[in-house]
Amino acid sequence: MSNLGKHAIVIGASMGGLLAARALADFYTTVTVLERDAFPAADTARKGVPQGRHTHGLLARGSAVIEEFFPGYNAEVVERSGGLIGDVANDVIWMGRNVRLASGASDLIGLIASRPVLEGHLRRRLLALPNVRAIESCAVQGLATDSTRKRVTGVRACVDGKPEETIEADLVVDATGRGSSTAAWLEALGYEAPASEKVEIGICYTTRTYRRRPTDLDGRQGIVVAGSAPNWRSGVMLAQENDSWIISTGGFLGDDAPDNDEGFLAYLATLPTMEIHDVAARAEPLTEFRRYRYASSLRRRYEKLARFPDNYLVFGDAICSFNPVYGQGMTVAAEEALMLQQCLRAGSDELARRFFGAAARIVDIPWDIAVGNDLRHPKVKGARPPMQRFINWYIGKLHVAAAKDSTLAVSFLKVVNLMIPPSSLLSPTIAWRVWRGNLPTALSVSSSAVERAT
Numbered sequence: 001m002s003n004l005g006k007h008a009i010v011i012g013a014s015m016g017g018l019l020a021a022r023a024l025a026d027f028y029t030t031v032t033v034l035e036r037d038a039f040p041a042a043d044t045a046r047k048g049v050p051q052g053r054h055t056h057g058l059l060a061r062g063s064a065v066i067e068e069f070f071p072g073y074n075a076e077v078v079e080r081s082g083g084l085i086g087d088v089a090n091d092v093i094w095m096g097r098n099v100r101l102a103s104g105a106s107d108l109i110g111l112i113a114s115r116p117v118l119e120g121h122l123r124r125r126l127l128a129l130p131n132v133r134a135i136e137s138c139a140v141q142g143l144a145t146d147s148t149r150k151r152v153t154g155v156r157a158c159v160d161g162k163p164e165e166t167i168e169a170d171l172v173v174d175a176t177g178r179g180s181s182t183a184a185w186l187e188a189l190g191y192e193a194p195a196s197e198k199v200e201i202g203i204c205y206t207t208r209t210y211r212r213r214p215t216d217l218d219g220r221q222g223i224v225v226a227g228s229a230p231n232w233r234s235g236v237m238l239a240q241e242n243d244s245w246i247i248s249t250g251g252f253l254g255d256d257a258p259d260n261d262e263g264f265l266a267y268l269a270t271l272p273t274m275e276i277h278d279v280a281a282r283a284e285p286l287t288e289f290r291r292y293r294y295a296s297s298l299r300r301r302y303e304k305l306a307r308f309p310d311n312y313l314v315f316g317d318a319i320c321s322f323n324p325v326y327g328q329g330m331t332v333a334a335e336e337a338l339m340l341q342q343c344l345r346a347g348s349d350e351l352a353r354r355f356f357g358a359a360a361r362i363v364d365i366p367w368d369i370a371v372g373n374d375l376r377h378p379k380v381k382g383a384r385p386p387m388q389r390f391i392n393w394y395i396g397k398l399h400v401a402a403a404k405d406s407t408l409a410v411s412f413l414k415v416v417n418l419m420i421p422p423s424s425l426l427s428p429t430i431a432w433r434v435w436r437g438n439l440p441t442a443l444s445v446s447s448s449a450v451e452r453a454t
Helices: 015-024 060-069 073-081 115-127 182-188 261-268 275-282 329-345 351-374 386-402 406-416 422-426 428-437 441-453
Strands: 005-011 028-034 084-087 092-096 109-112 132-135 138-145 152-159 165-168 171-174 196-211 222-225 234-240 244-251 290-300 312-314
Touching: 005 015, 005 152, 015 028, 015 060, 015 115, 015 171, 015 329, 060 073, 060 109, 060 329, 073 084, 073 109, 073 115, 109 234, 115 132, 138 182, 152 171, 196 261, 196 275, 196 351, 222 275, 234 275, 244 261, 244 275, 261 275, 290 351, 312 351, 329 351, 351 386, 351 422, 386 406, 386 422, 386 428, 406 422, 406 428, 422 428
Parallel strands: 005 028, 005 171, 028 132, 092 222, 171 312
Antiparallel strands: 084 109, 138 152, 152 165, 196 244, 196 290, 222 234, 234 244
16 A cells, blocks of 8 residues: 555544544554543443444444454454344344335344444454554544645644643544534634534434343344334344343434333333333343433535645544434444545545545435435425435335345345445336235235246
C-alpha cells in the first residue's frame, strides 16, 4: 500500500471508528484513535455506547467484511467469548408482516454476541497492529486548521482533563456517531452545515437478559419479529455468550414496553408469536430491565456540500443513523470502511468528495429499507411516493409467499443482510414465485399438478 501521510486521527472508538482506523492503517505511518471513554478492563458496557446493553448481532455482510479486515475474528469471538456463528436463514426465526418466513439453508453466515464482546475483540485486534494506538479519556474540542481554514491539520483536545493541546495529523476522521459535532465545527470555520433528513419514529425498546436452556426455541439461535399492524410492536431474542438470551421489545411513538415482570410479559404476549414470551416467562432473569430511546432516523447529506475542508472526513453513524431495530449500523460502517480503503488506494486528492459520494450510495439501500418500512406506520410522518407504496405492497405479498417458499425467504433475507440490492426482489424469477405463492389454494394446487406433469 502507498503511504499517504505520517499520521491519521480517528475520533471515536466505537465499531465505526475502529473499522475506519483499520482502513487507514494500510496508508498512514501511524493511526491514533481518540476516545472520550476509558476502555473497560473486561468486555462490559461503557458509557459512550448506551445502546451496547441491548440486542446486537452482525448481519451476514458485516460479518464477512470484518472477517476480511481481521481474518479469524468470527472464530475468535466464538472460541474465546462464547459467541455464536450460524446460518441467518436457518438458525434464526424471522417474522414480518405477521408472517413467519420459511426456514432454509443458505450461505448467510451471521455472528451473534453482545455489543461489548463484538467491540472488545475488534478493538484488541486493531490495537495489535504495530502502527495503531489509542488515547483514552480524550475529549476533542474542535478542529485545527491552516490559516486559510481550507485544510484540517489536526484536532484540539483535552486528555485526562489536562489543558487543551493540538494533536497534528494529515487526516482526521469523525466517527463520533449520531451526536457528531462536525456540523457545528464546519459553521465555526465558515462552512455550510450539511442538509439533513429526519424521520421521527419515537422508538423505545426495553431489554432484559435471561438464562438460556438448550431446549429453548427448539435449539434455534434466535427470533426476530418485525413490527406490523395492528400494534406495530417488535421483538428480538438472540442467544448470547454465557448461555444467555437477550430480549428486546418495543414500539413506535411512545408505545414503550413496561420495565417490570408482569408488564413486560404482557407486552411480549401482544407480538404475533408467543415464542419470545414463553421463553421469558420460564427463564431465570440475569439482569434488570434497561431502556433505550431513539427519536428519529437521521441522515446528513455531506455529499451535497459545495465546500468541505481538505484532510477531513465524517464516517458511520455521524453520516447516517438508522432505526436500530433493523440492526444495520455495524454492517454499514464495515461497508464504509471497505469503501474508504478503496478511495485511499486512489490517493488523497479530493478524498472527501469521492468518499462522501461513495458512502451515500452505500447508505441509500439501508436508508430506503429502514425508512420505507417505518413509513408503513400511519402515524410516522414522511412522504410516501407511489413507488414506495407499491414496494411496501409487494413486500407484503412476498412475505405471504415466503411463508411456504424458503427460496423466497432466503432471497428476502439476503436483502435484509445487505448482501444483494432490494431491486433483486423484482426480478422475473422472484416476482413469479411471489405471484404463485399468492394464488388461491385451489389454483396453487392445480399449478403444482401442471408443474409435475411437465
